[in-house]
Amino acid sequence: MTTATVTKEIKNKNSSKENTTTKEFTKVDRRDAKLALAHIYVAFIALLLGGLAGLLQVFVRSGQFTLPAGINYYQILTVHGVLLGLILTTYFILGFQTAAISRTSGPLSNKQRTIGWVGFWIMTIGTAAAAIMVLLNEASVLYTFYAPLQAHWIYYLGLALVVVGSWTVSLSQGLRYIQWRKENKGKTSPLLSFMVVVNNLMWFVCTLGVAAEVLFQLLPWSLGLVERVDVLLSRTLFWYFGHALVYFWLLPAYMIWYTVLPKIIGAKIFSDSLARLAFMLFLLFSIPVGVHHQLTEPGIDGFWKFLQVVLTFFVVVPSLLTAFSMFATFEMRGRELGGKGLFGWFKKLPWKDSRFLLPFIGMVAFIPGGAGGIVNASYQMNELIHNTIWVTGHFHLTVATTVVLTYFGAAFWLIPHLTGRVLTKKMNDLAVTSGIMWTVGMFIMSSAMHIAGLLGAPRRSEYSTYGGSEQAAEWIPYQIAQAVGGTILFITILLIIGIVINLIWFAPKGEEEFPLAELAHGAEKTPAILENFKLWGVILVALILIAYTFPIFDIINNSPLGSTGYKFW
Amino acid sequence: MGKNNKSNDNLKGTLYATFGVGIFTIILWLLCFNLFMDRF
Numbered sequence: 001m002t003t004a005t006v007t008k009e010i011k012n013k014n015s016s017k018e019n020t021t022t023k024e025f026t027k028v029d030r031r032d033a034k035l036a037l038a039h040i041y042v043a044f045i046a047l048l049l050g051g052l053a054g055l056l057q058v059f060v061r062s063g064q065f066t067l068p069a070g071i072n073y074y075q076i077l078t079v080h081g082v083l084l085g086l087i088l089t090t091y092f093i094l095g096f097q098t099a100a101i102s103r104t105s106g107p108l109s110n111k112q113r114t115i116g117w118v119g120f121w122i123m124t125i126g127t128a129a130a131a132i133m134v135l136l137n138e139a140s141v142l143y144t145f146y147a148p149l150q151a152h153w154i155y156y157l158g159l160a161l162v163v164v165g166s167w168t169v170s171l172s173q174g175l176r177y178i179q180w181r182k183e184n185k186g187k188t189s190p191l192l193s194f195m196v197v198v199n200n201l202m203w204f205v206c207t208l209g210v211a212a213e214v215l216f217q218l219l220p221w222s223l224g225l226v227e228r229v230d231v232l233l234s235r236t237l238f239w240y241f242g243h244a245l246v247y248f249w250l251l252p253a254y255m256i257w258y259t260v261l262p263k264i265i266g267a268k269i270f271s272d273s274l275a276r277l278a279f280m281l282f283l284l285f286s287i288p289v290g291v292h293h294q295l296t297e298p299g300i301d302g303f304w305k306f307l308q309v310v311l312t313f314f315v316v317v318p319s320l321l322t323a324f325s326m327f328a329t330f331e332m333r334g335r336e337l338g339g340k341g342l343f344g345w346f347k348k349l350p351w352k353d354s355r356f357l358l359p360f361i362g363m364v365a366f367i368p369g370g371a372g373g374i375v376n377a378s379y380q381m382n383e384l385i386h387n388t389i390w391v392t393g394h395f396h397l398t399v400a401t402t403v404v405l406t407y408f409g410a411a412f413w414l415i416p417h418l419t420g421r422v423l424t425k426k427m428n429d430l431a432v433t434s435g436i437m438w439t440v441g442m443f444i445m446s447s448a449m450h451i452a453g454l455l456g457a458p459r460r461s462e463y464s465t466y467g468g469s470e471q472a473a474e475w476i477p478y479q480i481a482q483a484v485g486g487t488i489l490f491i492t493i494l495l496i497i498g499i500v501i502n503l504i505w506f507a508p509k510g511e512e513e514f515p516l517a518e519l520a521h522g523a524e525k526t527p528a529i530l531e532n533f534k535l536w537g538v539i540l541v542a543l544i545l546i547a548y549t550f551p552i553f554d555i556i557n558n559s560p561l562g563s564t565g566y567k568f569w
Numbered sequence: 570m571g572k573n574n575k576s577n578d579n580l581k582g583t584l585y586a587t588f589g590v591g592i593f594t595i596i597l598w599l600l601c602f603n604l605f606m607d608r609f
Contacts (some may be wrong), residue, residue: 323590327583335578343582370596374602384605454604 002501006093010399013442026513029107033418035116036102037504039072039169040094043088043122043407044500048085051493058070058486061479063152072569073462079144081135083160084401087127089249090162090192094119095253097196099414101173103514104190105180112172112179119168126161129154140569142460144242147216147234153222160214162208171199189343189525192259193273198279201533202244204241205540206287209240221565228562232299233417233555239290239549247286249399251279253406256359260410262517264356265349267333269517270325278532279317284521285314288547295382295428295469299558304551305379311547312377315452316355319370326363355423355515358409369397372450387460390453393446400443405435407427409497415503416512423512427499434499437492445485452478 029035053076058405059065060073060521067073098116102108108116132154133139139151145159177197180189213234258275262268269275291300291308334345350356372394375381385391412431416423423431457475466472529535 116602320587320591324583324587327586328580331580331582342585345582367590367593370595371597374594374598380609381601381605384601385609455600471577 025103025106026421028102028177028418028512031113032098032102032108035100035108035113035120036095038097038117038120038420039098040090040411040418041504042127043095044411044497045094046083046087046157047493048497050080050088051490053077053080054081055486055490058483059462059481062483063465063476063479064483071139072137075134075137075459076569077460078134078140078142085143086162087157089399089403090123090166093199093252094123094166094246094409094563096255096407096410096414097199098169098172099190099418099514100196100255100261101176101191103516104175105193108172108176109179111177115175116169116172116409119165119170121165121175122319123162123165126158126163126165129161130158137569145220145239146233146238147221147229148563148566150222150325150561150567151218154217156214156218158220160211160219163211163214167204168205170203173197174200175360188272188528191269191275191420192255194276194531195251195255195279196259197533199248199255200315201284201537202251202283202286203248205245205544206241206248209290210235210242212290213237213241228564229560230310230555232297233360233552233559234296235297235546236291236300236552236555239293239311241290241291242293243288244286246395246399246474247282253359253362253403254278254282256406256410257322257363258517259517261356262329263358263515264332264353265330265333267336267517268520269523270332270520272523272526273517273530274321274325276526278321280530280536281318281321282315283536284543285311285318287540288543289315291547291551292377292379295379296386298430299555300551301554304547308547309379311543313374316374318369319366323363350369352428352432354428354435355409355413357432358412358438359406359433362405362409362436365397365401365405365439367440369394369402385453387458389449389457389459392459393449393453396442396446396449401438403448405438408434408438411500414511415500415512416507417514418505418510421503421512422510423503424507425504427507430495430499434492434495437488441485441488441492443485445482445489446480448478448485449490452482453537487507520554 014306021089055072056065056067057073057077057080060067064249067076089362098108106113130139133152134155136152139155141149141151145151145156163525173196177189178192180193217234217237220226257521258278259269289308289312291305292312294300295305330349331339331345333346337345337348339345339348349360371388375386375392376391408431412423414429415421453473456471457478464472465476465481
């Protein structure tokens with residue numbers, strides 16, 4: 001057969017299957033792997049240190065332990081929140097996304113890779129600067145850095161650098177996607193690459209809020225250039241970012257659920273269009289909803305709170321689309337494998353495969369996590385749980401279970417894929433054990449937090465009997481339960497770190513697959529409108545303007561004198 | 570061939586599971602709402 005005939009055949013094949021891409025990539029480029037790994041190393045160091053801080057926190061709150069060497073409770077709270085909520089997540093996401101782009105759109109160019117490395121180092125310098133300030137007890141302001149608590153200016157600058165660095169890494173990924181689109185005009189982009197770009201776009205738009213807060217409010221204020229800060233404005237800008245941050249954590253988990261899990265169980269992607277639609281809806285409804293975190297703020301008119309509550313509830317739509325899509329993928333595969341009856345297919349899933357089990361547990365945890373979130377966002381009902389430890393229990397289900405268990409499940413194949421090693425049966429069994437232990441520990445800790453929250457126990461507070469209060473005495477058994485759950489979780493973190501170390505340096509050399517599912521045969525062509533970023537971008541901007549213009553105008557127009565800084569530690 | 574009501578090629582489990590998630594969410598919400606009404 002001549003080359004010309006082969007080329008002609010390939011062309012015919014491609015034209016007959018419109019969703020087929022021109023070139024298939026099966027592995028992450030070795031040079032991109034180093035960039036991805038650098039991010040993942042930082043993420044797991046953050047997991048270890050942040051987990052240790054979490055352990056100390058639950059010990060202190062049990063009333064049975066006092067921190068040594070004058071260490072402040074709010075200092076370790078800040079370490080725990082910043083390292084796990086911001087550093088672990090952001091680094092893992094950007095490392096995973098770099099690998100995902102390289103795997104699906106192709107290797108980064110030298111220029112794109114250099115941009116990625118520049119971003120990594122900007123983030124890392126920022127992380128180090130913020131960490132030093134926290135360790136020096138100059139920035140125990142909790143991870144939401146709420147004014148009027150005032151940290152050292154280097155802390156704010158450090159976190160601003162983390163954001164700027166993340167934009168830079170995202171840019172390198174976006175440039176590779178744009179290159180793919182140029183090289184494959186008229187074709188539907190690889191689903192995973194598309195998802196990465198949606199997540200980065202959401203990240204960029206939402207971080208503009210926190211960047212404005214840091215640059216125009218917190219930095220001049222902490223440097224002493226201005227004496228006072230508008231507290232309500234700073235919180236509003238923070239939550240413009242803060243709620244979308246939750247989805248920045250969550251969407252990479254969704255990427256893994258939609259594109260990786262089907263391959264692991266031997267299935268196809270249920271629907272490319274449905275997955276893209278869900279991501280676009282998350283893009284729209286993740287940002288103009290931040291005020292639902294401020295339902296008890298007196299300075300925002302009730303109408304705007306109500307509007308943002310309604311927009312928040314729209315997130316239910318892509319969430320249930322995802323639930324349906326996942327159940328359908330599992331059911332179709334289970335039935336293919338001979339599962340009978342209504343739920344017989346359930347038994348056919350690969351329960352002993354950590355790559356499947358951990359993300360699956362994450363999905364299950366998202367059911368009570370999401371339901372609790374609806375309670376949080378239900379306007380008046382927010383009074384019930386606002387600033388109680390229920391909220392902490394809620395995000396330990398969503399972020400610290402749904403999101404991180406999915407990340408861990410992915411790390412167990414991604415790290416060996418990047419290091420040129422394999423996940424052995426022994427390591428897989430340990431990973432399964434870690435998933436089960438995490439579930440047990442988190443069930444105990446998160447349930448205790450939810451119940452104590454309903455009994456009125458505050459979040460972000462050191463152990464106290466509140467002067468022998470009868471109500472506070474009710475919380476103590478739940479605080480001890482949190483210490484038990486937290487201890488199990490920390491032991492699990494040590495196990496996970498051990499597995500990660502094995503996969504980086506000691507596992508046998510070989511080729512671990514980057515699993516990526518294909519579209520189901522006979523799938524309809526994905527409508528081009530789902531990849532029309534201009535259209536979705538305009539809708540997003542319109543929703544943000546509708547939701548935020550008047551509240552921010554009101555806040556600035558009726559701005560009080562503002563507050564000077566406070567340092568209570 | 571007669572109507573095959575026992576076909577194994579269906580997504581009934583998915584239908585029930587997705588509705589189950591919705592119903593669980595509504596029940597939890599109602600329980601909290603009940604608590605809210607009692608308290609406020």
